[in-house]
Amino acid sequence: MEIVALQVLNSLFYAAVLFLIAAGLSLIFGVMGIVNMAHGSFYALGAYITAWSVVAASAALPTPALFLFLLLGAMAVGFVGLVIEPTLIRPFYRRPEEYQLLVTFGLLLVLEDVIRAVWGGTPLTAGRLVDSLGLVQIGGLPYPVYNLAMIGVGAAAALALWAFIYRTRFGVLLRATAQDRRMAAALGIDVGRIYALAFGLGCFMAGLGGAIVVPSQAAVLGMGVEVLVMAFVVVVIGGLGSLEGALVGAIIVSALRTVTIQFWEEFELAALYLIAAIVLLIRPTGLFGRKS
């Protein structure tokens, strides 16, 4: 029974990470109508930057201060996104979708190799953060407090994002631009700025996902594409462009993943895609998707 409790917590932790990535992917799609193939690489970038800076600063700073690097790592990724959108992505909004996919795929190739060039092939960890929070006894079994805290961070991020989009002035502008770009521009909204900020925010969330995952698992090459494929399952089930969909999809996917890994490890991805395919057959736009 205790094992079940731990598995539920593990899957919630994974759901928090998946939600951050899938929500960013969905946000960018919802506002700009492009699917960012490089989104997983932003997640990997967040993980590497965080792990690297935590390791670099761990001698100089007390451990509690190192938690700040989780946020800084994510912000660095957000900043990269803020620069990339106007320079690289913007010329492609008027072009057919093939080209949008191709340019972000090129970005994926570049980012994967930049990560390899900067940090090399050895895995990076920031395990000290997990150790510093210690363990808690759950039904007599030890569980890292860090994971519990990060489930909280995921929940807080979901709430904050919802409040940001539905309760702030910027959120109104964002939704207006997503609904009708030309009308928004005609009303005097600086669409270019909104796009850059939305892309940056999406990248920030992917980076945050990477930042919170890296103290408990090492940053390794290839983690970006692995998570991209997972995030695709989430948005296919939940509906691309929907925040609720990203949340529900992330919870469904990570629960399913935990169960399949437990009982039928070889079929982890296959089982997830089978579910995704069934959802698509019944509801082609996903559980929360809008008709395009």
Next chain:
Amino acid sequence: MSAARPGPFGARAIAGAAVLVILFLVPAVAGTYQTQLLTYGLTLAIAALGFNLLLGYTGLLSFGHSAYLGAGAYAVAFMMRYLGVSSMELFLLGGIVFSGLLAALFGIVCVRHTRIFFAILTLALSQVLWTLAYKFFWITGGTDGIRVPFANVTLLGGLVSFPGPDAFPRFVTHYYYYVLVVFAVCAALMWLIVHSPFGKTLQAIRDNETRARFLGVRIWRYRWLAFLVSGTFTGLAGTLWVPLNGLVTPDVLYWPQSGKIVFFAVLGGFRTFFGPIVGAVTFNYLEVYAVALTEYWQLALGIVLIVLVTFLPAGIVGTAIRVSARLKPRGEASS
């Protein structure tokens, strides 16, 4: 229009025949290594032809064609390891059947969706296959893969075999001609397909799906057939690739392989018939020589891809056609 003037098809047929003659002479002039490189290029060109039936003619961008390349490749490995088959013709048959079945199955799921969802689903399904090949190591050999030594392969129903320690150069020469013939057949077949009523219907669907639907075209079925043909061509390429490589590992199913196939088409120009062929052969040379130059080959690849789609979306062949049309006197340049 009139019979006196050689149409563009006549000129192209002459050019195509000339290229085939040159290709036929390659092993006599070039060494074993260069012949081997070109053989690789030609097998990849078959994959690119198949891929482009979807991207160029149907308007569907697949990021998962490694699945069919891998299916064709693993078909050979399984047949050799578990059934003791050595005949290349049987391998080709097995590769076509195996990759065709897979494409038929994946196609049912993928062609219901277009654009982004199509790209996502194709990528995802190929990754599923990759993890299966990776995790069922007792069948697939896992990361070690399955060895397919060329010495165990016979061509033309057992007439040509390659025993002995020094058989490799002989194998390369023979195999080159074998691949060249298969390539020529595939290219001719694909040419017929894209110029048939079926191919024209695909292009109509690509250009205006709604109108095609109003005309009573069963869009779905056409897309599914295109997917099937595309996957089978790519699978055939995977089958031909195996004896050259001598080894099949899950890498052949991994996403960068799909990325390469996409790259062939974009590099050569996916709006033209010959673009992907030129793209595949060029890419193969680029890869071999660039990998020797730099460790960060993927980085270079990404930059080239971004530059291509930003500034030269027509690719090598498309740009060449445009340039030559501009150089021609005005009267001829039309049509």
